[in-house]
Amino acid sequence: METSPLAPARFPDLPVIEGVRFASVAAGVRYTGRTDVMLVELQEGTSIAGVFTKSATRSAPVLDCQAKISAVSAARSALLVNSGNSNAFTGAAGEQSVQAICDAVADTLSIDAARVFTASTGVIGERLPHDRIIAKIADLATGLDAHGIDGAARAIMTTDTFPKGATAEVDIDGQTVRIAGIAKGSGMIAPDMATMLVYIFTDAKIAQADLQALLATLTDQTFNCITVDSDTSTSDSLICAATGASGVDVTDSAGFTKALHDVMLDLAHQVVRDGEGATKFVEVRVTGAATNADARKVGLAIANSPLVKTAIAGEDPNWGRIVMAVGKSGAQANRDALRICFGNIVVAENGWVSPHYTEKAGADYMKKQELTIAVDLGIAGGMSTVWTCDLTHGYITINADYRS
């Protein structure tokens, strides 16, 4: 698979986060010739927060993480993630696999199995060959390395065409707090949440409950604002681990909140940029709605519309389809108050095409790789921004192939 044309130029230099060590290995879960399992060790005193898919058919690892995540514990912890098999819809066997992996990690690292968090991503409904993973845990433990985050980012990929990483530093009272995150995801991407696995590490000091609340709020502004294909995964997991090693307390710190937000938004955008078959990165900015919720409805209706997405793929400034999507969204809308812009070009206003708009200006704009569609509903102050990509032959080719 060729790298997405929307990919960043290169994987960023991610800083060492004190208190976190990484290892990855090729266990042959499904893929051959590549790494497919990552192990992360988190030092004693780390706060771990998580946000997970709301799917009614979520995977065994997700159910296990949800049961464990809110425990306040200062004990040493671990994350283990495999790609190639999602261990979703695998009945009681799925739960047994999770338990077996957690027990093996706990034994090898001499930690409590209740402090091992797992995730699996890949095909649904096939038994996870957990013995292959367990057979590699000793190797993983031996290979743990503070510099191993790049390899971890690669081991969790499935149909991704590039590894995803993001970082931020924030100075608080003259001291530096570091954040480094990795993600995977490219198809089955929709809010609540995208089909993603995201792991973010920081040396900040913050209590588990505070980190959990912050993570939930920021997820709504980042990962819950992206959509590739409106399909929601059974495996979505976002875990944020704060080791406290910097000694800097970030509770209620605006600087830390902004830095964490920026890392999350960067990773969310990278997931869209790796959307299956994507050739355009699209920001849909909705303003003037009756409520923020209405604005979000309109944004998602546009971002998920196959007709809008295929028009973008074809570089067709078919703004009539945006009118259609506004109309079908269920949000309060008034034809004559609606204003639609492509970038800075006013396309439609006062219930009709703008008198200044030319088809040539629209067509030229659509040739760009990064597009902004702005819709003002002209009703009140509700606003929301959603990010998506186009719908191309590439998406069909990837997903109509036999069992990706």
Place this chain on the structure above:
Amino acid sequence: METSPLAPARFPDLPVIEGVRFASVAAGVRYTGRTDVMLVELQEGTSIAGVFTKSATRSAPVLDCQAKISAVSAARSALLVNSGNSNAFTGAAGEQSVQAICDAVADTLSIDAARVFTASTGVIGERLPHDRIIAKIADLATGLDAHGIDGAARAIMTTDTFPKGATAEVDIDGQTVRIAGIAKGSGMIAPDMATMLVYIFTDAKIAQADLQALLATLTDQTFNCITVDSDTSTSDSLICAATGASGVDVTDSAGFTKALHDVMLDLAHQVVRDGEGATKFVEVRVTGAATNADARKVGLAIANSPLVKTAIAGEDPNWGRIVMAVGKSGAQANRDALRICFGNIVVAENGWVSPHYTEKAGADYMKKQELTIAVDLGIAGGMSTVWTCDLTHGYITINADYRS
């Protein structure tokens, strides 16, 4: 455009409906070398009922029809429909076009403009060249013919690859009541309602209010159960006209209700069979839900999922994506009670793949052109059936082309 592989073998023989005459003409609204306007004259005493899109950006003709439809009138009436331009999001000019057309039809046929119902289908946001239509109204009036329904079915087509017609006869107390209907639609098809125009004629005798209530009920069981691409049109209109010429009162007649239902379902299925790029016709049958509404949520989540639809296109029995769609639907679901079948093949049950299922059996089934996906949620008695098609390269090609 080649005819859809899912098209019926031929256009049905539609009976003459006493009291209805049809004409069609090439007015050059947008297309050249084909008819694009139909006129229908309905005799005095005809009851006219209608169901329309709920889009907040619905077209000028839809708004005009909605304002007129519930008037109880015995006066002679007319329908005028053009293809090629939807007269949607065309500001005040759109309303002026509708008025001009209604006035011209009223003058030519010597009827009240309040009894002229129009519809327009095609591109959104471009001014309707109504002069071209008005210039042909005298020709249309001269050409009115009780046998003209086939030509009318062709004149209303846009991206359709075949004209759509259906008919039924019902005997009531030894007398025959006839129903004949035509439809257009192939993309921008989703419930509430599909992007469709549907015209159904019958010689039954029934009051307007009774016909309206019946039509609304049957629409929920037919046209509101189909989806091609989840996109809702700004122009959807369904009109049913009962001339009363048979003299047979069908108020509360179960036989008439069934016959009308069958005609509507036949037309609805034909719209799916002409879904843009479709190569498979898919029935999604959901049972065992907590409520009928929950069953419908699950059915639409499956039928609208790009990942399910591309798997079907690829003849991949990827039932994990059906599990995903159930999970994301928002309906109450219990992994271990879920049962999924392809036709008669039990694929998954008890929270996992069925022990009797083989990948070969699933792959062989998916090669069929007509598929049934049955999902039993195992919770209660709620049920719903939805019809859809696959998502193929053909859909992308049709819709990523410049301005269809």
